[in-house]
Amino acid sequence: MATPTTTSGLQLSAEQIGYLAAGPGRAAETALARLLDAGLVRVSRDGHVSAVHQNNHGAATRLEARVLTHVRMPVRFDEVVKTAAWSTEMQSLHQQLREQGLTQNPRRRLPTWWVFLVVGGVLTVLGIGTPEFLIGAAAFLLFAVWVRGRDPVTRAGKAAVRPVAATDRVLAVALYGFRGKVAGQNVGDLFDLSQSVVKMVQLKRRKSSSDGGGSGSAAACGSCGSGCGSSSSSSGGSSCGGGGCGGGGGGD
Numbered sequence: 001m002a003t004p005t006t007t008s009g010l011q012l013s014a015e016q017i018g019y020l021a022a023g024p025g026r027a028a029e030t031a032l033a034r035l036l037d038a039g040l041v042r043v044s045r046d047g048h049v050s051a052v053h054q055n056n057h058g059a060a061t062r063l064e065a066r067v068l069t070h071v072r073m074p075v076r077f078d079e080v081v082k083t084a085a086w087s088t089e090m091q092s093l094h095q096q097l098r099e100q101g102l103t104q105n106p107r108r109r110l111p112t113w114w115v116f117l118v119v120g121g122v123l124t125v126l127g128i129g130t131p132e133f134l135i136g137a138a139a140f141l142l143f144a145v146w147v148r149g150r151d152p153v154t155r156a157g158k159a160a161v162r163p164v165a166a167t168d169r170v171l172a173v174a175l176y177g178f179r180g181k182v183a184g185q186n187v188g189d190l191f192d193l194s195q196s197v198v199k200m201v202q203l204k205r206r207k208s209s210s211d212g213g214g215s216g217s218a219a220a221c222g223s224c225g226s227g228c229g230s231s232s233s234s235s236g237g238s239s240c241g242g243g244g245c246g247g248g249g250g251g252d
Contacts, residue, residue, distance in 0.1 A: 010100070010160055015063055015093060018174035020102060020153055020161040026177055027093060028084035029201065031063045033173035036191050040064075041071055047197040048074035063089040078200035102157035179203065 012020075018030035032049070035041045040058045043049050049071045059065035066089045071080060084090060097103040123137035166172035169190040172182045178198040180187045188198035 012160060012164070013061070014170050014174045015061060016097060016102075017161055017164055017171065019093060019097060020157050021175050022177065023152075024085040024090045024094070025081060025201075026174065027063070027090060028067075028081045029178055030170065030174040031061065031067050031084060032080055033170045033178070033191065034060065035064055035067060037168075037170050040068065043077060043191075043193060043197060044074065045194070045197075047077040047200050049077055049080045050074040061089075063087070063093060065089075076200060077197055078202065081201050097157065100156075102154055102160060103152055104154050105152070177201070 014030050014034060015027045019027040032041070036043070038058055039052065041049050041051055050073070051068050051071045054072050056065045056068045059068050063084060066087050067080060067084050070083055094103060123133045124141070127134035127137050164171065164175065166175050166182045169187070172180075172187045172190060176182055176187050178188045178191075178193065178201060186195065188195060
């Protein structure tokens, strides 16, 4: 699978795209999708994943190697995603994105953040006639910006993943999850997976920054592992299998 290149010239792996799209759970699904695509794992009718080889043969990333190690004996589909989302390999992936300026620490939004904005605006108007008010206006406006919160994915991160298209079935998982749809087709169908199997990966409500910076696939950055992730490219919902970072996750 070719590595997508963003409009800024930045090359992102499918796992990184999945993380930026919807958090660590989605990145975990993407790693599993790549292994399925390469014929390195198989999924039984009852939803258990097992490795074709017992020596991590064919793993292209540390996260894929972690998954292959985990499924040397059959493991439930959702548990594979959950374990990968909470892994140290996922934390390493998040760190890579952070070093590239694509993710950041989310900041919880206070529900009353707009009150400070309004007060700052009023003081700004009053400052037209009484300059002393401008000091208070600046303080309230700056505080409003702070308590408004911050998403776990930076503007650069959102811009990087926005133009990526589902040109193959692994990228389809990265962008939409096993439970999502692309061009009207269930993504799971691309891998000949039944809906009973892909629905093992639970959907979780996507949180906004007011809830704590997003949730996700594994809760998006804040519920599946450590990390981040929320983006307009994901088609709703998020899944996890566990915990994570900050934006969305798993299969949508």
